[in-house]
Amino acid sequence: MRKPVAAALAAALALALAGCGQRPADPGTSAGDVTPSSAPAIPTPVSPTPVNPTPVNPTAREAPVKLGxxxxxxxxxxxxxxxxxxxxxxxxxxxxxxxxxxxxxxxxxxxxxxxxxxxxxxxxxxxxxxxxxxxxxxxxxxxxxxxxxxxxxxx
Missing domain, CATH: 3.30.70.2980 (Alpha-Beta Plaits)
Structure with a gap:
């Protein structure tokens, strides 16, 4: 009973480490056949490409102040x-x-x-x-x- 649980956890970990959008594993292997040599490499964190947002004025308000x-x-x-x-x-x-x-x-x-x-x-x-x-x-x-x-x- 422990082997199927361990295999399922190893497969889930491999999928999580591989990241979304990665190519699926080789069709000849099953999810439980993950070995260190066949496990996908841990992806390096990638910073999102900075977008040039409109500069924010720290004193800018959501709505302009008006006289009460x-x-x-x-x-x-x-x-x-x-x-x-x-x-x-x-x-x-x-x-x-x-x-x-x-x-x-x-x-x-x-x-x-x-x-x-x-x-x-x-x-x-x-x-x-x-x-x-x-x-x-x-x-x-x-x-x-x-x-x-x-x-x-x-x-």
Whole structure:
């Protein structure tokens, strides 16, 4: 009883080692007649041919970030009140605070504070540019605060 089981295991092992798509054994031999000299060679692992995929941007998102309903309402109020700028709080992708700060400055924003350890940027952005903030590289989420007054703070 042990010989048929051992022969079947040896045959299965030989087939597994030979790999899929190999030529079948010589018709004159049976699956149980596997000897070291007639066993197929162990195939060497072959790496698949690399395909040139589209480069992946590590900060790319599945869906673009958009301003939420509260942010849109705050922006609409700011426009209605004639505000020239609004304060925004930006959450960034990990390690992307500096990139987000540079992008915000490129929109004409004044960066008030940032904290790379938590991925936070606080900035004042011109009202006409706020809609572009979610598209800044490294930005994960944008919150628009209440409109800033345009009054002169001098007494």
């Amino acid at each position: 309903p509260q942010a849109q309402d705050a922006l609409a109020r700011a426009r209605a009140e004639g505000a020239r700028a609004v304060a925004v709080t930006v959450s960034t992708e990990p390690g992307q605070v500096e990139r987000a700060v540079a992008g915000l400055r490129g929109l004409g924003a004044t960066v008030e504070s940032s904290d790379a350890s938590v991925g936070y940027v606080r900035a004042t952005v011109p009202v006409d540019e706020v809609a572009r903030v979610p598209g800044v590289e490294g930005v994960r989420q944008v919150d628009v605060d209440e409109p800033l007054s345009n009054g002169d703070p001098a007494p």
